[in-house]
Amino acid sequence: MQTAAKNFDFHEYEDYKKERYSKESTMKKVKNDNSNNKQNKKKSAVIRGSQKKVMFQALFLGAFLVALIVGFTAFGTTTEYNINKMEGQISELKNDINDINLQITAKSSPETIESRAINELGMVYPSASQYVYINSFSEGVYNNTK
């Protein structure tokens, strides 16, 4: 009867202990949770703070890089545009130069030169007696006769 009573007491004690243990555990858990939560909250707060910082930094960097890329592309496109424009101007100038050279060539034709020389400058072709032949093999001038 004592044994049974002990058993009955033991089991009750065991149950009590279990219950107490589980309560203690729960309380500990709660305590831990609470303390973890507090820690976690602290931690989260810290993490959230640093994350925000990183995020802003990343955003800033990303924006900067995007701005850089856009800027370079715009610069490249503008430069290309200017180059094209200048190439067009160079081509026009080359054509102008070409035109002038063609006019010079056209005005250098033997017919034009002869006409202007005779009509405007009074050129007269020399007569046969006015030709003087210079012998390349001797000095002075000579007139060949048979």
Next chain:
Amino acid sequence: MSGKVNVDTKRRILILFVACVAALLVLCGRLGWIMLVNGEEYSTKAIEQQTKDTTIDASRGIIYDTNMKELAVNAPSYTIWVRPAELKDKKGDVKSMASILSEITGRDAAEIQTELQKDSALVRIAKDLDTEQANKIRTYMSKGELPGISVDESTKRYYPYSTFASHVIGHTSDDNEGIAGLELFYNDYLSGTKGRVIRNTDASGRQISYGTEKYYEAEDGLNLVLTIDEVLQHYLDNALESAYYGTGASRTMAIAMNPDTAEILAMSIFPGYDLNNPRIPTNEKDFEEYNALQSNEDKIAYWNKMWRNSLISDTYEPGSTFKLITTAIALEEGLTNMNETFYCKGYYQLYTDVLKCWRYYNPHGAESLSVAVQNSCNPVFVTLGLRIGAQKYYQYLDNLGFSEKTGVDLPGETSALMYDRNTIKPTELATMSYGQGVSVTPIQLITALSSVVNGGYLRKPHIVKEILDDDGNVIYKNDNKVIRRTVSEQTSAEMREIMESVVAKGTGKAGYIPGYRVGGKTGTADKVINGRYAKGKVYCSFLGIAPSDDPEIIVLFIVDEPAGAVHYASTMAVPYARDFLEDALVYMQVEPKYTSSEAANLSTGTVTVPSLTGYTVEQASAVLSKLGLGTIVMPENSTAAQEVIDQYPKAQTKVNGDSSVYIYTE
């Protein structure tokens, strides 16, 4: 309670998640479909849209004369286009635009206005504008006064000297392809190879900076350096123009060559045509004729006739100039010699045919071979021709290049027309021996006779001396190779002596140039039109060499259909050929060697009056004119064909250079 999620919320989240995943899967599937199944097609379309493939025109080669003067170059050319739809969208003032464009282009404003309002995507308003005109249009465009207008730039062929050597240089089409002359013959060399630029462009056609570019360089055309000398060509043009107006001819033409190298120094036909405007005749008379043409076929035929180089594309009966060939053959074969005497009784009886001498009314009588050539006496050449015989004659004609084309580097060359050597009759051989019944091209005749006077070396006539690239490297050089021997040195020397005597004493007297030994032969032949001799229409020609002891130049001068009733090459062709030779010899720095009397005339400024008895009035006037002396004909109503029987001052009298001489016909 914290940590406890509502089941409904969980379910909603799950549904949303599934939906997102499903949508994403659909998108991925679609993307995969586009990339894997249709990827190639879209990629191709994107490339086509973003890629601009531009042709780079190759620059056409330049044509230079022998002294590197530019005869054919490239010039910028502008074409004006309008997009009527764009013009309508931008509400352009059509009348105002037409007025502006008319003022700049020179076109009729009403016509332009009609074109601006055409129901068409793209309309050409004007082409071949120069830089100045294009810049004016661009100025108006920048002010917004010409909406829908665009200016396209290209290059066109430009000939700075206009009509200069037109039948030699030729011209190109609007696409810069050769149509005639050297432009056609050497088109493959001159054209070059087009290039390409493949770029990524934006919607406006501007190149994207990060895009790709592939560049295939154009190969510019090669440049031609001709044997033509600009100055000699000009002198020849002057002489031809003088002959054209002086004789009233339908046209005049000539070739001048270096007999030793067969380089063509000058080649011209008058009237020529403007290479920058090849479809419009330059001559007033021809322009009226052209303007009267109605159909396109007639105009095309007219253009082909205008552009035709008859010096290589047409044959003609050479007449007495061909007697030089007969003489050379007979001398080479030993069938005659310089001392042989012939007798002209005014005709030659050949079986039943009577072949008259041109001076049948006053036969030449006894004459040596040289004198026979001076007199151009037909019976003597009939004699020589028959002695040579048909087979031998044709053998020499083959040797001299008459049975084939010369191979000159111009398009459209034709070859001679002769009797069939196997069936030729004696009379036909006889007439051929004095230059009738045989048709040769001028280039064949001058090439053959060049070989006769240069010691007997036949060479291929050519106009292009060298072909260069843009850096001046010689890609091709003509080596003036000898094709074959035609006659011996002795025959050549004898022929030169005979030709000199023709100018000194014969029908070529008007070719005399003080201080120079000039040789030659005149020729007057009936013209064949549609297979028949045309009455009153002749070719008068002169083949001249100078200096005759060592010729540096040979010229064949032809006057086609001189006007008037009396036609003699001695007055129609010789004086003008002489003018050319005199200018050419001075330019070529061939020193004159004056006889003492010539030198005396030069130093005192006096002229010795030559003997004019026996000349016709026309011939006498020509001789006096060349000496700077005037002519007074007595009686005044004497005709040009009447013979001079007396003169004053008498022959050998020294007169001042500006004196006149009286000539009497009765």
